Structures are given as structure tokens and as C-alpha cells.
Amino acid sequence: xxxxxxxxxxxxxxxxxxxxxxxxxxxxxxxxxxxxxxxxxxxxxxxxxxxxxxxxxxxxxxxxxxxxxxxxxxxxxxxxxxxxxxxxxxxxxxxxxxxxxxxxxxxxxxxxxxxxxxxxxxxxxxxxxxxxxxxxxxxxxxxxxxxxxxxxxxxxxxxxxxxxxxxxxxxxxxxxxxxxxxxxxxxxxxxxxxxxxxxxxxxxxxxxxxxxxxxxxxxxxxxxxxxxxxxxxxxxxxxxxxxxxxxxxxxxxxxxxxxxxxxxxxxxxxxxxxxxxxxxxxxxxxxxxxxxxxxxxxxxxxxxxxxxxxxxxxxxxxxxxxxxxxxxxxxxxxxxxxxxxxxxxxxxxxxxxxxxxxxxxxxxxxxxxxxxxxxxxxxxxxxxxxxxxxxxxxxxxxxxxxxxxxxxxxxxxxxxxxxxxxxxxxxxxxxxxxxxxxxxxxxxxxxxxxxxxxxxxxxxxxxxxxxxxxxxxxxxxxxxxxxxxxxxxxxxxxxxxxxxxxxxxxxxxxxxxxxxxxxxxxxxxxxxxxxxxxxxxxxxxxxxxxxxxxxxxxxxxxxxxxxxxxxxxxxxxxxxxxxxxxxxxxxxxxxxxxxxxxxxxxxxxxxxxxxxxxxxxxxxxxxxxxxxxxxxxxxxxxxxxxxxxxxxxxxxxxxxxxxxxxxxxxxxxxxxxxxxxxxxxxxxxxxxxxxxxxxxxxxxxxxxxxxxxxxxxxxxxxxxxxxx
Amino acid sequence: xxxxxxxxxxxxxxxxxxxxxxxxxxxxxxxxxxxxxxxxxxxxxxxxxxxxxxxxxxxxxxxxxxxxxxxxxxxxxxxxxxxxxxxxxxxxxxxxxxxxxxxxxxxxxxxxxxxxxxxxxxxxxxxxxxxxxxxxxxxxxxxxxxxxxxxxxxxxxxxxxxxxxxxxxxxxxxxxxxxxxxxxxxxxxxxxxxxxxxx
Numbered sequence: 001x002x003x004x005x006x007x008x009x010x011x012x013x014x015x016x017x018x019x020x021x022x023x024x025x026x027x028x029x030x031x032x033x034x035x036x037x038x039x040x041x042x043x044x045x046x047x048x049x050x051x052x053x054x055x056x057x058x059x060x061x062x063x064x065x066x067x068x069x070x071x072x073x074x075x076x077x078x079x080x081x082x083x084x085x086x087x088x089x090x091x092x093x094x095x096x097x098x099x100x101x102x103x104x105x106x107x108x109x110x111x112x113x114x115x116x117x118x119x120x121x122x123x124x125x126x127x128x129x130x131x132x133x134x135x136x137x138x139x140x141x142x143x144x145x146x147x148x149x150x151x152x153x154x155x156x157x158x159x160x161x162x163x164x165x166x167x168x169x170x171x172x173x174x175x176x177x178x179x180x181x182x183x184x185x186x187x188x189x190x191x192x193x194x195x196x197x198x199x200x201x202x203x204x205x206x207x208x209x210x211x212x213x214x215x216x217x218x219x220x221x222x223x224x225x226x227x228x229x230x231x232x233x234x235x236x237x238x239x240x241x242x243x244x245x246x247x248x249x250x251x252x253x254x255x256x257x258x259x260x261x262x263x264x265x266x267x268x269x270x271x272x273x274x275x276x277x278x279x280x281x282x283x284x285x286x287x288x289x290x291x292x293x294x295x296x297x298x299x300x301x302x303x304x305x306x307x308x309x310x311x312x313x314x315x316x317x318x319x320x321x322x323x324x325x326x327x328x329x330x331x332x333x334x335x336x337x338x339x340x341x342x343x344x345x346x347x348x349x350x351x352x353x354x355x356x357x358x359x360x361x362x363x364x365x366x367x368x369x370x371x372x373x374x375x376x377x378x379x380x381x382x383x384x385x386x387x388x389x390x391x392x393x394x395x396x397x398x399x400x401x402x403x404x405x406x407x408x409x410x411x412x413x414x415x416x417x418x419x420x421x422x423x424x425x426x427x428x429x430x431x432x433x434x435x436x437x438x439x440x441x442x443x444x445x446x447x448x449x450x451x452x453x454x455x456x457x458x459x460x461x462x463x464x465x466x467x468x469x470x471x472x473x474x475x476x477x478x479x480x481x482x483x484x485x486x487x488x489x490x491x492x493x494x495x496x497x498x499x500x501x502x503x504x505x506x507x508x509x510x511x512x513x514x515x516x517x518x519x520x521x522x523x524x525x526x527x528x529x530x531x532x533x534x535x536x537x538x539x540x541x542x543x544x545x546x547x548x549x550x551x552x553x554x555x556x557x558x559x560x561x562x563x564x565x566x567x568x569x570x571x572x573x574x575x576x577x578x579x580x581x582x583x584x585x586x587x588x589x590x591x592x593x594x595x596x597x598x599x600x601x602x603x604x605x606x607x608x609x610x611x612x613x614x615x616x617x618x619x620x621x622x623x624x625x626x627x628x629x630x631x632x633x634x635x636x637x638x639x640x641x642x643x644x645x646x647x648x649x650x651x652x653x654x655x656x657x658x659x660x661x662x663x664x665x666x667x668x669x670x671x672x673x674x675x676x677x678x679x680x681x682x683x684x685x686x687x688x689x690x691x692x693x694x695x696x697x698x699x700x701x702x703x704x705x706x707x708x709x710x711x712x713x714x715x716x717x718x719x720x721x722x723x724x
Numbered sequence: 725x726x727x728x729x730x731x732x733x734x735x736x737x738x739x740x741x742x743x744x745x746x747x748x749x750x751x752x753x754x755x756x757x758x759x760x761x762x763x764x765x766x767x768x769x770x771x772x773x774x775x776x777x778x779x780x781x782x783x784x785x786x787x788x789x790x791x792x793x794x795x796x797x798x799x800x801x802x803x804x805x806x807x808x809x810x811x812x813x814x815x816x817x818x819x820x821x822x823x824x825x826x827x828x829x830x831x832x833x834x835x836x837x838x839x840x841x842x843x844x845x846x847x848x849x850x851x852x853x854x855x856x857x858x859x860x861x862x863x864x865x866x867x868x869x870x871x872x873x874x875x876x877x878x879x880x881x882x883x884x885x886x887x888x889x890x891x892x893x894x895x896x897x898x899x900x901x902x903x904x905x906x907x908x909x910x911x912x913x914x915x916x917x918x919x920x921x922x923x
Contacts, residue, residue, distance in 0.1 A: 026898055075882070133904055134895035152895050160896050180893060180901045187905065192816070208880045218849060218891040218906025225845045225883075226812075243875045247868045258894075261749070262832040262867065265906070266886035273882040274842045280810040282842075 006331075006356045007654075013328035014656055019146075019154040023326045024664070026153065028639050030320045033259035034370075041251065049248040051374035054311040057239050061301045061310075064206040064239040065292055071209030075271020077288040085115035085295050092117065092198070092231055093124045095289060099229065101126075101195045105187075107215065107223035108132040109200025110148060110314060111233040111293055113335045114348050117198075128198065129190045131219040133183050140167050146330030147337065148316040149257045154329050187219070193278055197223035201234040202314070203249055204292075207242050210270040211290065214253060214263040221265055228277040229287045232269075236297040237310040249313050252372040256315035296347040305383050309343045311373035316340075318367035318377055323643045323661045324360050332360050339367040339377040346384055355388045362650050362661070363518060364611040364643040382517065389520035402516050407527045409510040413455070416483050420451040431693055445659040446651075446690035449484050456486035460505045463493040470500035473586075474541035474579075476532070478551040479511050480682035488547050488682060491709035492583055496545075498597055498712050499590050503545075508535030512554040515648050522562070529559045533572050536579075544579040545586055547705055549613035549681050550648070556580040557616060582613060584680050584704050588622035591629055598711045600631025605707070606674035607634065608665070608688060609641050610681035623680055623704045630711045637672040646687035662691045669699065677701045742830040742863040743914065750833030750912065753889030754902060759860065759914040766857065766915045767798045773911060774802035774820065777853060783807045783818035785843040789857055790824050792918065811843050812850075821847030821907070825858040825887075827873075828914070831866045833888055835912060836874075840882040848887065853909040856887075860914040 013019060057064055069079040082088035096104060104121065106112065106128050118139070121128045130139040134152035138145050140163045145151030152160070161174035164182060172179065199220055203212035211232055213220050224230055240249070246268075254260040275286035300306050319325045319338030333341030334349045334357070342361065346354035358381050365378045393399075405412050431447040456477050473496055481489045493503045513528030532555070536544055546552045556577045563569040587594065605627055613619050627634055645651070645661025665688060669677055677692075677699060679685055689701035702710075747757050760766045770793070774782060782799045784790055784806055799806050799822075807814040815821060823844050827836035835856050839845045848854045864870050874880065891906030902908045 022897065131905070132895070133893045137895070150895060150898070153898065155896070157897055157899075176896045176899045177901055179896065180904050184904055191905075192812070210880055216891070217893045217904040219904075221845065221849050221885070222905055225842065225849065243880065244872060247871050250867060250871075262834055262886070262888050264753075264888050264890070264892055266834075266888075268880070268884035268886075270880045270882050270884075273840050276810055276812050276842055278812075280812060282810070 009331045010328050010657055013331045014660055018156050019329050020327055022153055023329055027320055027326045037255040037259040037261055046248050046252050047372050047374045050252055050372060051311050053240055053245045054373055057241060058301045058307050058310040061236055064241060065236055067206040068204055068209055068239060072271060072290055075209050076285050077271050077290050079290045082291050082293050088115050088291050088293055089117055089120040091291060093121060096126050096196055103194050104128045104196045104198055105190050105194040105223050106130050107199040107220040108135050109233055111200050111235050131187050131223060133217060137163060147319060148314055191222045191226050194227045196229040197227040198231045199223050201232055201238055203240055203246055204234050204238045205243050206239055208270055210268050212246055213267045216264045218265055221267055224269060228275045228283050231289045233291045233293055235293045253313050253315050256317040256372045300347045308375050309380055311375050312340050313372050315372045317370040317372060321366045321370050323364060324362050324657060327657060327660050333357055343380050358384045362647040365615040369615055385520035386522050402521045402524045406511055406516060407524050416451055420453055423450055445694055447693040448690055449686055451483050452486050456482045456489040459486055463503060464497040466497040466500045466502060468500060469502045472504055472541040473501045473543045473545050474504045474506060474536055474539045476509060476544055476546045476551055478546060478548040481547055485682045488703045488705055491705040492547050494709040495587060495705055499593050504539055504541055506535040506539045512551040514550050514554045518648055526562055529562055533576050536576055543581060545581060545583055547583045549582055549610050549617055552580055552582045553612045553616045582617055582619055584623040584626060585619050588626055595629055597713055598630055599713055601711050602631055603676055604635055604674045605632040605676045605678050606637050606672040608677055608679040608684055610679055610684045611643050613680050626704060626708060627678055630708055635672045635674050637668040642668055644684045644687045646683045662687055666691050678704055678707055680704050739863060742865055745830040746828055746833055746863060753833050755833060755889045756911040761916050763793055763918040766913055767793055769913055770798045771802045774799060774804050777820060779804050779819040781805050781807050781818045783815045783821045783847045783851060785823035785847045787824040795822060811846050815846035815850040818851040820853045820855060821851040822855045823847050825856050826862055827870055828858050828863045829867055829870050830863055835887045836870055837885045838881040839885040849906050852907055854907040856912045858914055860916045
């Protein structure tokens with residue numbers, strides 16, 4: 001898949017409003033229902049337990065496969081180890097042909113999707129009928145499932161009625177209940193006449209040779225009971241050591257997948273059980289074949305980084321909460337979709353496709369909070385990107401920007417100054433509304449702020465200072481504060497001054513490097529990390545403060561990770577990380593000194609949670625309390641915690657997607673009735689104020705620092721969205 | 725099998741509390757729940773339910789509890805017929821399937837059955853309605869207790885069925901619809917005394 005093809009596919013998906021609205025509606029309800037399902041449950045504890053079990057299983061994969069095979073065989077099953085998709089497909093076709101079986105009933109199985117079993121069987125002259133309602137619809141429509149748990153979520157009842165009409169050659173009314181009855185009637189015929197059933201598995205227990213399946217419709221039970229020959233396809237990653245390991249997995253899987261406490265049917269099959277064939281003959285033991293599928297799993301288990309992906313229990317929560325998946329559905333992945341889908345695609349189905357698809361990740365990190373297997377999905381996608389760049393390289397222009405310009409502080413800053421002059425023809429009231437030619441996408445549906453004429457670094461000498469210095473704080477400005485929103489930096493200085501802190505701005509600091517990491521250029525990221533660490537080492541300050549959560553994340557969490565193996569730099573990175581804090585948390589800790597100086601704001605303010613502040617720094621209450629202290633009337637927006645869609649260079653790569661995510665945010669903002677949107681991230685500020693400006697909405701977007709500064713008596717003027 | 729003894733079912737847990745919890749959870753899923761004091765009362769209730777449902781043909785899965793209840797007589801008493809033939813025919817032709825369960829899980833409203841025998845599986849799957857009988861004493865608190873108690877048996881049964889409510893789907897436009905492949909109606913009768921399932 002080429003870059004252009006991916007862009008095209010995302011555009012088509014965005015144009016399909018029924019998909020967007022079905023996925024979006026589901027996603028909003030999902031979060032609330034899931035919360036309800038986890039009441040009285042310790043999700044964090046459960047997922048740590050799941051991660052522990054699955055990690056152990058990944059480390060002992062081969063040993064568990066041998067144990068499972070032995071136990072299942074002892075109970076009457078035939079176990080086949082399939083190294084590749086082809087091995088598995090051939091085994092099944094051979095088995096069917098050897099028994100002269102023509103029709104096979106199938107219960108939902110992602111592993112069979114992964115090995116493209118249905119097409120293969122069709123080529124071999126065999127008919128495999130999907131019996132899960134959603135899967136059957138998809139099969140009749142000649143499509144692929146767009147969601148792991150809800151395969152036909154992208155279709156409307158009218159489309160389903162059309163598909164059914166074609167199948168039974170009679171008009172079918174688009175009435176859901178009668179269509180479900182139709183499916184029951186048609187598929188029951190297939191169940192009763194089939195001699196072979198194929199199912200997947202959710203868990204395979206090595207200790208007992210048990211296969212666990214969760215379903216709601218009951219087709220899984222029929223598939224595994226009626227035909228006298230039963231084939232189970234199970235990926236090696238479904239193995240767990242002990243029977244009791246089922247418990248935590250079964251606790252999280254339905255809760256995270258569909259917000260159910262348990263699915264209607266949980267079936268545990270241990271070996272071959274009795275069956276009655278379509279002719280009415282009783283078989284003491286049916287024929288049970290279990291295919292243990294490798295197809296890239298051993299390779300994944302052997303990879304020190306990607307092994308973590310084997311902790312996945314396929315609940316699809318990462319899809320359900322992904323703002324991009326909500327817009328484009330199945331385009332985000334191959335057989336497996338969403339965050340985990342990107343990683344699995346790289347190993348199990350189509351590495352080429354995965355290289356493109358991983359770019360769709362916005363980096364909001366929301367999936368990590370919801371993952372039932374406690375997987376650092378954003379981290380794995382970042383690693384995928386890094387390896388892609390390492391292997392495939394990147395465009396000349398990008399390379400120059402990141403490897404020559406960004407890491408050279410002087411060149412970078414000169415270039416930005418030049419840009420500030422060049423943009424003049426396109427600038428009005430401090431905003432760029434339209435950009436020429438190839439840059440047009442950037443301002444599609446969004447105004448951009450202009451680059452400041454005088455960057456923050458040249459205003460340092462004139463910053464407000466405290467009357468009496470109680471302590472010193474070093475400020476990490478980051479690119480956006482430095483070159484786009486110097487006003488935020490000035491506001492920070494003013495608030496700190498009123499608290500008695502002197503603000504120092506080390507000259508050697510530069511971009512935090514997050515954008516370089518985002519495009520997979522680890523070397524540039526490392527170079528920038530070292531420059532910044534060195535710059536702050538020379539400053540005698542107790543704290544290092546940032547007004548940008550992404551910079552804070554880089555300094556506090558990513559630098560120590562990045563430099564962990566470097567004997568000299570790892571210590572220096574940890575030294576810096578210790579001192580780093582975000583603006584709101586810092587001021588929150590000293591707020592009793594601030595309150596007496598404040599002139600109450602008396603405005604309706606809604607707060608936007610920036611992804612990296614909420615998800616990495618775990619800061620949500622502090623800025624809200626500060627706003628209340630400042631006399632704001634705080635109103636929450638619904639749904640809360642939506643990403644604004646900025647994602648740094650993402651907004652350049654996928655302007656339509658970025659804009660569509662922004663649209664949902666703007667709706668929430670407007671719905672709150674607030675006069676001011678407060679936030680703690682200049683990136684989000686750029687995105688949200690750009691969107692509001694484009695729609696000519698007179699709502700101000702301000703950094704918490706700007707709001708606090710404006711409430712302090714003897715105020716410097718805070719200007720909305722303007723740069724100087 | 726590694727086993728944490730503290731997690732085994734606590735027989736002293738308040739049965740009334742467990743029952744209340746089960747009722748709340750199971751009804752939320754669409755299961756109809758009844759409770760009777762003894763076998764005779766259970767038999768009367770079965771007769772009444774078969775009549776109310778208007779079931780003409782009833783499939784039975786044999787078990788000690790089903791025998792103790794003398795359900796064949798009860799079905800006949802309700803004016804219905806116990807289906808015959810091979811297990812597929814018996815279950816396939818029935819309006820109602822009746823089988824006994826050996827455990828009930830309060831926190832999820834789940835019924836647990838050793839369904840290794842094919843009769844057990846078919847009567848709870850093929851007919852449009854399913855009636856389950858279970859001894860009240862077999863209530864456990866949590867899924868964890870149920871699975872640890874199964875693990876403690878040593879040999880895991882060949883086919884274990886955990887059933888929580890009627891068959892359901894939401895695959896078309898996320899609209900919940902009952903009774904897609906399995907029964908659309910699930911009724912459970914708890915029997916306080918004389919129930920011998922699994923003993």
C-alpha cells in the first residue's frame with residue numbers, strides 16, 4: 001500500500017458518514033458502559049495479572065505448546081502445529097477432502113481471518129459458512145470485518161436487508177428483529193447438515209489441554225457440538241500455563257470488549273466429547289483437530305520489544321477508544337485493526353501495509369489506559385516507526401529538516417525567524433488563514449497562528465521578576481512557546497514572580513525532540529536530548545518547569561528511557577527528569593500564596609485535557625482547581641477527554657483526519673457554552689483556537705498560565721491567541 | 725494443580741445474599757428466575773410453566789436431579805409430550821428443553837453445567853426456550869470461585885458450559901436482539917431442599 005493509497009482510503013472512509021457515526025456513537029457509549037462493567041473490580045490489578053500470565057506464557061511459548069499438545073492428545077484430540085498460514089490452510093482442506101466434506105460451518109475466528117482461510121477453501125471447492133451474524137453478513141457482502149468484536153459495525157440495517165434479499169432471493173424488510181430470525185432459520189439448516197465445524201479460541205490452557213471460547217449468539221456452541229468433525233484454530237499466543245489463569249482473562253475480556261460482565265456463553269472444551277452426526281449416529285468421541293498456529297508468533301516472542309504485544313487478549317478496547325479508528329474504521333489496519341492491529345499486521349499478515357498504517361496513529365496514547373493486557377501500544381507503534389525508518393529511510397526533505405536543521409539550534413532558529421518574515425503576506429490579526437499551494441492542507445478548516453516576530457528567547461531580559469526571590473526555577477520553553485506563543489512564557493514568568501520564584505531560561509536549550517521521535521528518527525532525538533540535558537546542568541535551579549506537556553513527557557519520561565543504556569548519559573537524564581514538572585502542578589503546589597493576589601475572573605471556562613498531560617503526567621485536577629481559585633465558573637464538556645487531533649506533524653500528514661477529530665472537539669466545546677477554553681498545551685491551543693477562529697466563533701482559547709497571569713493584580717495584558 | 729485454598733468457595737457465605745445477587749444480575753440479562761422450597765414444589769412449577777409457555781414438545785436431558793423431579797411425569801401432566809428419537813431429533817423438535825445445572829454464579833448470573841453428554845448441550849441450544857433447574861446450595865459468589873472449584877476436581881470435564889441469559893446479538897447497528905442461534909428464553913428454578921445435582 002502506498003502513501004497515496006492510504007490517504008485515498010482515509011478520505012473515502014471519512015466520506016462514509018454512516019461508518020463514522022456508527023463507530024463514534026458506539027465509542028461514546030462504550031466508555032460509560034465499560035466503566036459500569038468494571039464497578040467493584042480492580043481493573044489495574046486485573047490487567048497487571050493478565051500481563052503477568054501472558055508474559056510468562058510468551059517466554060515459555062514452545063514449552064507450553066508441547067504441554068498443551070500432550071494434554072489435549074491425551075484427552076482424544078489431534079494436535080497439528082502449523083508453522084505458516086499455508087500449513088494451516090492445507091491441513092484443513094486436506095482433512096475435509098479426505099472425508100468428502102463439502103460444507104463447513106464456522107464460528108468467528110480472527111486466526112482464520114488472518115490465514116485467509118475462506119478464500120483458500122473456496123478455491124479448493126469447499127464452502128465455509130460463517131455463522132456469527134456479523135461475520136455472515138460480511139461474508140455475504142464479500143467484505144472483511146472492520147472490527148474484531150463487531151465485524152459488521154460499519155453497516156446499516158438497510159444495507160443488511162439488501163444483502164439478505166440477494167441471498168434468499170426474496171425481498172427482506174430492514175427490520176432488525178426479523179432479519180435476526182431469518183439468519184437463525186437459514187443458518188440452522190447449515191448447522192444441522194454440516195459434517196465439519198471450525199472455531200477459534202480465546203484461551204488455550206497448557207496444563208489441561210482446555211480450549212476456552214466466549215460468544216454471545218450461541219453459534220460457537222452449535223459449531224462445536226453438531227458436526228462430528230471439529231477443527232479449532234488457535235494462535236500460540238492464546239496459550240496460558242494453568243487452568244486458573246482463565247480467571248483474570250475472563251474477567252477483563254467481556255468487560256473491555258462489549259462492557260458485559262460475562263458473555264452469554266463461555267465454553268470450555270477439553271478433548272474430544274461425544275457427538276451425533278447428521279445421520280443420527282452416536283459417536284463416543286467426535287473427531288477433534290486443534291491447529292496450533294505460529295505464523296510469526298515465535299518470531300514475535302523472540303523480539304525483546306514486541307514480545308509485549310503477545311499480552312493482548314483481543315478485547316479491541318484500543319480500537320474502541322481510538323479517535324482515528326472511530327473515523328476510518330477498518331482502514332486502520334489489515335485483518336487486525338486499530339493500535340494492536342498495526343503491530344499484529346507487521347508480524348502476522350502484511351509488514352508492508354503495517355509500515356504505512358502505523359502513520360495513522362495520532363499519538364494520543366489513550367489506548368494505553370484501556371489496554372486489558374497492559375501493553376504500551378504507543379511505545380510499540382513508535383518502535384515500529386523507528387524500525388521502518390531505519391530500514392526504509394525517509395524522504396530527503398524530512399531528513400534535512402530533522403537531521404540537519406532541528407539538531408542545529410542556530411540554523412533552526414534562524415530559519416524560524418526567516419519564516420516569520422516570509423509569512424507576512426498571509427497573515428492577518430496574527431493568524432494565517434490560507435496558505436499557498438502544497439501547504440494548503442494545513443489551513444484547511446483551521447487557521448494557523450503566525451510565527452512570533454520576536455521569539456520568547458529574545459524577551460527573556462524583560463520578564464517580570466519577583467520583589468524578593470525565594471527560589472529559582474528553570475524554564476523549558478519548547479518550540480511553540482518560543483516561536484509561536486511567547487505570551488505563554490511571559491505569563492508563566494508573571495505567575496512565578498508573584499509566587500517569589502525567579503525564572504531562568506538556559507540559553508542552550510532547543511526543541512525537546514519529540515517530533516523527531518514521532519517520525520522515527522531516534523538519532524536526532526538522542527542528539528537533542530543530550531543538548532537539552534547539558535543546557536540545564538549548568539543552571540542552578542531546584543525545578544525545571546515546562547508549559548507544554550509533550551516537552552514535559554519527553555524530558556521526564558522519554559529521555560531516561562532513550563538513554564537508559566548509556567552509562568554516562570542515563571544518570572544525567574534521570575537527574576533532569578527528577579526536576580521536571582508541568583506548570584499547573586507546580587503552581588498548584590504553591591497556590592495558597594497565589595490566591596490573595598487574584599482578581600476573580602468570573603467567566604464561564606471549560607477545560608480541555610491535553611492527551612500527554614492527562615495520560616502521561618496524570619494531571620487533571622490541578623489546572624481545574626487553579627481555574628476555580630482564579631474565580632472561573634468551570635463547566636465540563638461532554639464527552640470529556642477527547643483528543644483535539646493536533647498530534648504535531650500529524651496535522652500536516654493527515655490534515656483531513658486531524659480536522660475531523662478537531663470537529664468533534666469543537667462540538668464538545670460549543671456544547672459546553674463556555675466563553676473560554678482553558679488548556680495546558682500550546683499544541684492543543686494552536687489546533688483548537690485555529691478551529692474556532694476558522695468558524696468565526698468568539699471563544700477565547702488560553703493556556704492556564706495566561707488565565708492566571710491575567711487575574712493577577714497589576715496585570716500585563718494577555719492577548720487571545722496573538723503572539724506578541 | 726496450584727491452588728490457593730483461600731479462593732475456594734466459602735460454604736458459610738450467606739446463601740440469601742448470593743441468591744439476591746444472582747437474581748439481580750440474571751434478570752438484568754433477561755433470565756427469568758424462580759425459587760422453590762422442595763422437589764414437589766419444583767415439579768408443580770414445571771407443570772405450570774410448561775402450560776404457560778404452551779410448549780407441546782419438551783426435550784429432557786437426563787441427570788440425577790431431572791430423575792428425582794420425575795420430570796417426564798410432570799411434562800405429561802402438563803399435557804405436553806416428551807420428545808423421542810436420537811438426541812438431535814429429540815432436541816431439534818422441542819419447543820422447550822429442560823436440563824439441570826450444577827453451579828450458579830451470583831456475581832454474573834451464570835449457570836454452569838458439565839455438558840460433556842451431548843443431550844445436555846442440545847437441549848439447552850436447539851429449542852427456542854430453555855428451563856434450567858439447580859440446587860440453591862450450589863450458588864457460589866464469583867467466577868473465580870467457580871473456576872477454582874472446577875480446577876480442584878483434578879480432571880476437567882470434556883465440555884463445560886457457562887450460560888448467562890438468552891442468546892443475544894447486537895451485530896446489526898448495535899441493536900440488542902435476543903435469540904439468534906440459541907434459546908430466546910431462559911428460565912431457572914432454584915430448589916432449596918432435596919436437589920442432588922452434582923452431589
